[in-house]
Structure formats: C-alpha cells, structure tokens
C-alpha cells in the first residue's frame with residue numbers, strides 16, 4: 001500500500017507549521033475568510049507562514065471565493081503552492097484558473113451529502129488536480145464549508161476514490177482513533193484534518209504524535 005499523505009489544516013502560526021512538519025505533514029492548510037469555521041486567519045498571516053515554510057511542503061490556501069477573478073485576487077495576496085476551493089464555482093471555470101496559474105495546484109472540495117456526490121466528483125475530476133472530500137453543508141443559511149469535526153458517509157467516499165483518476169484527500173472529523181479505519185476503508189491519497197489534532201483550538205503535540213503513530217505504514 002502507498003504511504004498516505006497528510007495535510008494538517010487550520011495552521012495559525014509559524015510554530016504550528018513547524019510542529020506539523022516535524023511530525024510528518026507534507027501539506028499545510030491555511031484558512032482564509034469563511035462564513036463559519038474554527039481555523040480562519042488573516043491573509044497577511046497566511047502570507048507570512050507561506051514565506052517561512054520549506055519549499056518541499058505544499059501550502060494550501062482555503063478560499064471561499066467562488067468567482068475565478070476573486071480566487072485569483074485572493075491567491076495573489078498569499079502565494080501558496082495550492083488553492084483549495086471550498087465551495088462550488090459560480091463564475092468562471094477551473095480551466096481558467098489553471099491557465100492563469102499553471103504552476104499552482106487546484107483542489108476542489110466536495111462536501112459529501114449523498115450518492116449524487118459520486119457523479120459530481122467524476123465531473124470535477126476532469127478539470128482539477130485533486131479532489132478533497134469533506135463534511136460541510138453549503139446549503140445551510142450560514143454555509144458550513146469545512147472544519148465541522150464531523151465524519152461523513154465513507155461508503156460514498158470509497159466509491160469516489162474508486163471512480164476518479166486523480167488524487168483524493170479525505171477530510172471531516174478525522175482523529176488518531178478513526179484515521180487507520182479511514183485509510184483501510186476509503187484508501188484515499190491523503191488525509192486532511194483540523195479539529196482532531198487540536199485542544200482548545202491549538203495544535204496539540206500529543207494528539208499529533210498519536211495520529212502519525214496510528215497511521216504509520
């Protein structure tokens with residue numbers, strides 16, 4: 001079995017970034033402005049963290065912008081290696097983004113709500129580098145676009161991993177206890193987590209250690 005990649009999300013300082021990297025994260029999530037969620041930081045802090053991170057580590061800007069023009073504007077302020085779009089596009093296409101930023105990876109989040117997510121994933125997979133499956137609900141009045149601490153239906157996630165030809169990250173309520181089961185059941189390219197390795201919002205060294213120990217392959 002291939003090694004599962006790990007993205008630690010909701011990084012809120014250079015110290016947290018270094019801690020996550022020390023334990024084995026190959027990617028870091030930096031949460032921009034959102035309608036809700038525990039991990040939001042300012043764009044200036046995102047830019048500062050990006051500058052300090054070693055070049056082999058991927059930095060993901062989480063953006064709630066849904067228009068290509070606005071996504072480009074957001075990214076220009078922070079210069080991450082990767083853009084993670086946490087809601088569906090409403091103006092422009094993924095291809096436009098890729099044309100404008102050929103060296104930046106484009107990750108589209110899909111909030112797994114029901115079986116219709118499988119067809120949606122298939123469509124999206126033609127135009128992005130990576131899909132990230134999360135447990136939010138963009139249909140609520142105040143949108144939930146991630147950071148929920150909730151697990152979704154992994155049977156559906158498993159079918160998506162089997163159906164698409166691009167890497168898939170699994171997110172949503174992962175922690176040291178359920179991560180090995182997630183890997184076995186869904187077999188994603190990577191795991192992505194925020195609340196499961198934190199205590200009172202701060203990255204918790206003992207939880208991080210337990211997480212990486214639990215998924216050692």
Ligand SMILES: O=C(O)c1ccccc1N[C@@H]1O[C@H](COP(=O)(O)O)[C@@H](O)[C@H]1O
Pocket residue numbers: 009010029031034036037038039040062086134144145146147148149150171172173174192193194195196
């Ligand atoms: O954490 C947030 O504030 C957030 C807000 C809006 C979109 C995404 C957000 N975080 C992402 O959500 C996943 C899942 O979080 P959790 O592990 O269930 O707490 C996390 O990996 C971040 O990518």
